Amino acid sequence: MSIFKTLGLSQAIVDSLTDLGYEQPTEIQKIAIPQILGSKNDLKAFAQTGTGKTAAFSLPILEQIDSDNKNTQAIILSPTRELAIQIANNINEFSTNLKSLKTIAVYGGANIEEQIRPLKRGVQIVVGTPGRTLDLIKRRVLNLESIQWLVLDEADEMLNMGFKEELDNILEKTPKSKQTLLFSATFPKEVEAIARNYMNNPTEVSAGQKNVGADNVEHEFFQVSERNRYPALKRIADVNPDIYSIVFCRTRRETKEVAEKLIEDGYNADALHGDLSQAQRDLVMQKFRNKNLQILVATDVAARGLDVNDLTHVINYKLPDQTENYTHRSGRTGRAGKKGISVAIITSKERNKLKPIERKIKKNFVQKQVPNGKEICEIQLFKLIDKIHDIEVNEKEIKDYLPDIYEKLHELDRDELIKRFVSIEFNSFLSYYQDARDLNNNDAPGGDRKRPGDESLVRFYINQGKMDDLTPARLIGLINECLKKRDVEIGQIEILKSFSFFEIDKDFTKDVLEKMNEAQFNNRSVIVEVTAKPKGRSNKRSSKGFGRKNTSEKRNDDFKPNRKKPVSGGRRRRR
Structure with missing residues (x-):
């Protein structure tokens, strides 16, 4: 007897799984499938990326759904178009023997009329991004009366991308009698808040520990000077001839530069970033999935929902601002029981950033020497x-x-x-x-020179801080909500006690000043002003920044707002 059969699934679904080559359920599937089948309680489920979460929530829904009823009975929300399409495709494969069942993926960037037509004909399962799903609800095309299941997949990713407002609206509009299933790789405070506000005494299950790294991933770091960061990346690629990797950069500009250098140097590489059209993005992803590319250079935002099997390495060209993002990055390798390596390329001054990551993933980084010629x-x-x-x-x-x-x-x-x-x-x-120099001598004179600040980024002061419950994730969400964009290049973030600093692509300076000064955060008016970059530092966190104890908030060189002229929309509003 199939092990999936013992979990409570029908023969029709088990046969589909057998045809697809599914033999053993994963840990999260063993836990979640019987729970969803046997109880109407809401469910909070933790599992790392790539552990079979889609089957864990979709199989029990398919088992219980009324395929003869054409009304929409399940909504599954995901952070990106790519993930929504992938989930819908998986469900279509699982339901091959359920002939009357229809599933559709809905997402922005596609013709909405082509998504409306099948909805009017009748679709039992809708998989969508929050923005497009909410749009269809507001148009009264997506009928919520028969909704029995609402799934939030990669809930932490959706919040990191600034979808809180859309999620709140969707959750408020769905029937209270539904079963809400929340799946997430990490559980930051924002995800816990959604569970508190919109779930009714949820059962909590976990395949592994919360907010820790995958067991099959080894974590390594190479310490080099800033000027040797790119040469070190090339040597890491050269010493691994069969490398199949995503290289994560912090900004779009950096992503383009690194990818262009790799291509010029003869590497089989390409870039994935917010400036690409959807057609260009699809082409790059198709080449990478088909392994016509060995190295994909990407930003965190561009790689949201990206699901690729058999990655040998994840390389952090620059460490992310948020520890949770490192967990997401590293979780893209070491899947399906295979080993993976997560690499961080750092300078000596960035070494202290490894400690909070080690605490989070419950593993230690191993220092490796950059290979010689x-x-x-x-x-x-x-x-x-x-x-x-x-x-x-x-x-x-x-x-x-x-x-x-x-x-x-x-x-x-x-x-x-x-x-x-x-x-x-x-x-x-x-x-x-032949005469390659040693890249490991990062403490040599001139090895890590201070460089001019990145002139493509503008630094801003904001009158919100830790006292206002501001975090880097919530600040990014606020920026996304105000600018109505999710691919804006964001630089350093420093959260202090009563105010904070952040950097943004200079092309969006006017939008930031106009839109964010009209916003409110925690019922308090937001004030944002351009401020000077700190002297003597180049794109590095202040010693009072994220991850360090804030001992002082004296407004010294770190805070020099431009007060020569009134800032558009920058006046404090009456309360």
């Missing part, structure tokens, strides 16, 4: 030898050319032939790394 050449040489040894010879096609080939090479003996064939590709690595 000799190590890389040796690995590449034997990779080439293996390639020659394993190549399949097409006797039929090559035989007509062999006499001429033998004639041209008849003066060369066996040893000489081997040397020459190996040297064809090996010479390029040998010449490149």
